[in-house]
Amino acid sequence: MKFINLTRRTEIGANSYYLEIGRHQVVLDCGMHPKNTGEDALPHLKAIADREIEAILISHAHQDHIGTVPVAMRRFPGARVFMTEATAEIGNVLLHNSVNVMTRQREEIREMSYPLFTHREIDRASERWRWCPLRQRISTAGERAPQRERDALTFEFFEAGHVLGSVGILLRAEGKTVFYTGDVNFDDQTIMQAAAFPEEKIDVLIMECTRGDHAKPDGWTRPGEERRLAEALGRAFERGAGVLIPVFALGKTQEILAMLYKFRRESRKLSGEFPIYIGGLSSKMTDIYDRRAHITGRQLPRLQLMREAAPFILNDETVRDAPLRARHVYVLSSGMMIPKTLSNVFARRLIEKPQHSISFVGYANPESPAGLLREAGTGGEVALDPDKPAQRIRCHIEQFQFSAHATREALIDYAKRLSPKKIVLVHGDPPAVEWMRAQLDADLPDTDVIVPVPGVELEL
Numbered sequence: 001m002k003f004i005n006l007t008r009r010t011e012i013g014a015n016s017y018y019l020e021i022g023r024h025q026v027v028l029d030c031g032m033h034p035k036n037t038g039e040d041a042l043p044h045l046k047a048i049a050d051r052e053i054e055a056i057l058i059s060h061a062h063q064d065h066i067g068t069v070p071v072a073m074r075r076f077p078g079a080r081v082f083m084t085e086a087t088a089e090i091g092n093v094l095l096h097n098s099v100n101v102m103t104r105q106r107e108e109i110r111e112m113s114y115p116l117f118t119h120r121e122i123d124r125a126s127e128r129w130r131w132c133p134l135r136q137r138i139s140t141a142g143e144r145a146p147q148r149e150r151d152a153l154t155f156e157f158f159e160a161g162h163v164l165g166s167v168g169i170l171l172r173a174e175g176k177t178v179f180y181t182g183d184v185n186f187d188d189q190t191i192m193q194a195a196a197f198p199e200e201k202i203d204v205l206i207m208e209c210t211r212g213d214h215a216k217p218d219g220w221t222r223p224g225e226e227r228r229l230a231e232a233l234g235r236a237f238e239r240g241a242g243v244l245i246p247v248f249a250l251g252k253t254q255e256i257l258a259m260l261y262k263f264r265r266e267s268r269k270l271s272g273e274f275p276i277y278i279g280g281l282s283s284k285m286t287d288i289y290d291r292r293a294h295i296t297g298r299q300l301p302r303l304q305l306m307r308e309a310a311p312f313i314l315n316d317e318t319v320r321d322a323p324l325r326a327r328h329v330y331v332l333s334s335g336m337m338i339p340k341t342l343s344n345v346f347a348r349r350l351i352e353k354p355q356h357s358i359s360f361v362g363y364a365n366p367e368s369p370a371g372l373l374r375e376a377g378t379g380g381e382v383a384l385d386p387d388k389p390a391q392r393i394r395c396h397i398e399q400f401q402f403s404a405h406a407t408r409e410a411l412i413d414y415a416k417r418l419s420p421k422k423i424v425l426v427h428g429d430p431p432a433v434e435w436m437r438a439q440l441d442a443d444l445p446d447t448d449v450i451v452p453v454p455g456v457e458l459e460l
Contacts, residue, residue, distance in 0.1 A: 001176060001204065001460040003424060005452035006043040008033075010430050012210060012365065015064050016043035016072075017426060018051070019206075022174040024153035026055045026140065027079070028206070029182070032067025032098070034336060035368060037105065038113045042068050045075055047455045055140040057155060058083035059182025060166035061090035062250060067098060070117035070125045080142055084157060085131040086165030086292055090250060093284050095122045108340065132157055134167070161185040161195035162404050163251035164289055164296065168197050179418075180206040183427065186410040187222065189402070190258040191289070192251075193297050197414065204460055205420040209428025210363060210405040212436040220401060226259055229359065229400050233329070234269030236357045236396070240326040243357045244350055246343035246370055248335040251404050252362050253282040254289045256331050257309040258300060276311040277322065277330045279342045283313050319345050324356065336368035339385040344369055348384050350395055357396040362403050366429070374399060408432075412439055415447075422448045422460055 006016040006027075014033040019026050027048070033041040053076040058066050061083075069091070073081060083091065099122065102115035117125075132138050137154045139145040145154040157167040162183040171178045179202045188194045236243050247253045257278070263270040278286070283306070290304045314322055314332065319342045322330075332342040350356045351373075364370035369384045376382045378397050383390040406414075415423055423440055425433050433451055440449045452458055 001178075003452060003458045003460055004047055004456065005426060005454045006045065006047060007426070007454055008040065008044050009454055010428070010433055010451065012064065012427055012429065014041060014043045014068065015427055016045075017180070017206065018048045019171070019178065021153060021171070021176060021178070024140070024173050025051050025053050026057060026153065026171070027053055027072060027076075028057050028169065028180050029059055029065040030056060030067075030069045030072040031062070031064040034064055034334070034338060035365065037109065037111045042071060042116070044455050045072060049075070053079040054153070055079055056081045057169050058087055058091070059160065059169060059180065060163055061087045061094055062163065062183070062248070063094060063098065065182070066091045066094065068116065070095065070121050073125050073128070074117075074121075080140060081129045082132050082138070082142075082155070083129060084134070084165045084167055086288070086296065088126065088129050088131055089288055090165060090285060092122065092126045093281070093288070094250070097281050134159060137172070158198055159193070159196045159297065161187075161189070161192050163192065164292065168195065170198055176203045177201065178204045178206065181208050183208055183210070183404070184406050185404050186406045186414065188299060189222070189404065190226070190255045190262070191299050192255070192404070193299060195406070199417060202418045202420040204422045204424065205415060205418055206424045206426060207411060207415060208405065209408075209411070209425050209432045209436045211403060212408045212411075212428050212432030214408065216407040216409050217401065222402070225401055226262070229259065229361070230263045230267045230270060232357070232359060232398050233263065234267065237269070237274070237327045239355050241356045241396070242324050242326060242328045242330065242350070243359055244330045244332065244343065244346055245359050245361055246335050246337050246347070247282070247331055247333055247361065249279065249282040249333040250285045252335055252402070253278055253331055253333065254286055254305060255402060255404070256361060257286065257305045257311065258303060260329060261303065261305070261309045275328045276309055277314050277328065277332065278311040279333050280313055280315045282331070282333055283311070314342060316342070322346075324349055324353070335362055335370065336364045337370040337373065337384060339369065339387070344384050347373070348388065348391065351384070351391050352394050354394045357398060360397075360399045363405065373397070408436060408439075411436065412443060415440060416443055419444060420447060422450060424450045424452055426452065
């Protein structure tokens with residue numbers, strides 16, 4: 001059994017992993033780095049250029065996990081591509097949007113390798129994607145596999161509780177089992193239900209570490225955090241503020257819309273209507289959530305977000321002229337406020353106005369504009385766009401914990417229940433990965449805990 005971390009650094013970037021079990025060779029996820037451009041935005045696929053990849057398994061449709069699948073399919077034309085039906089629908093929309101973004105970046109930043117793929121290539125690629133149901137053992141030939149099949153490599157999808165369509169992947173071959181968590185959440189969210197992962201014997205656990213450097217706050221509960229956000233919105237409205245909430249188009253947008261719907265119904269300070277704005281890609285993702293409300297396990301299954309939350313839609317042109325008004329909530333992507341995105345453009349209009357607020361509700365890379373803004377805080381200075389001058393932060397900055405990733409405590413608990421022979425730690429910034437490694441070494445002395453060096457083949 002062999003493993004290669006195809007992410008270029010120990011980080012949350014272009015997530016992708018090579019796994020070899022006996023004669024079987026597969027790739028787990030194939031993402032695009034949210035900050036880098038050109039070749040640096042790709043996984044290190046050259047490290048496996050001479051391998052015969054038989055399958056590419058996709059855990060979910062966030063850009064950092066699915067964003068370069070068309071490139072991988074071009075380089076490994078014999079590989080079959082598997083994902084859930086919801087991930088396929090979302091991924092199709094996301095990749096077409098990515099072509100538009102890359103085409104614009106070709107002009108704006110002179111990245112002449114862009115776009116890395118075309119709309120036509122996505123259409124052809126997505127026709128070859130194979131949708132797989134949950135909790136059914138499937139062979140890489142695309143057929144349901146008998147329970148006692150030993151020679152074939154089989155995989156099975158389990159609900160990951162992260163975003164719509166997200167899964168962990170259990171692989172079996174040569175009498176060995178490997179479980180890849182993908183991005184996981186073991187707690188219920190406002191819409192998504194908690195992960196339902198296998199508890200059986202596992203030889204190798206490949207586990208995400210996103211929140212490894214953040215302890216779960218004492219007394220934290222999701223209902224309590226929702227109340228805290230509602231109270232913060234109430235205070236902002238009382239002082240005549242508008243509130244920007246930077247979000248990811250997939251997942252976080254829909255969770256926040258569901259919260260705002262609940263606040264309108266349950267909070268006295270927020271009763272009645274207050275306008276909500278989202279971006280165009282967010283509206284497409286929300287439409288998919290609405291269409292699948294009755295056929296996927298979720299909280300609030302009858303809630304139709306586009307109808308009940310009734311958000312207005314902003315795009316790259318209208319965001320520059322949209323009025324910044326009191327008692328309005330702007331739920332705009334991207335969550336890391338990457339330059340030229342809606343949240344970044346809007347924040348530069350808002351940041352110097354003392355009455356307004358920016359509320360952060362999830363993960364942001366420390367080096368991203370959102371991470372820099374959070375670190376600087378009110379009174380500091382930050383350049384949200386490298387092409388623009390730094391600005392003084394005069395608005396209110398508030399932070400809330402609605403991560404779609406499992407707490408480090410929950411990840412450690414799951415690993416201890418499985419007690420696998422080996423644990424491979426991925427999908428985390430270096431401090432997060434190091435905390436997880438040290439804790440697992442202490443809690444599971446008989447388990448080999450590995451932090452894979454990017455691009456280096458490990459013999460498992």
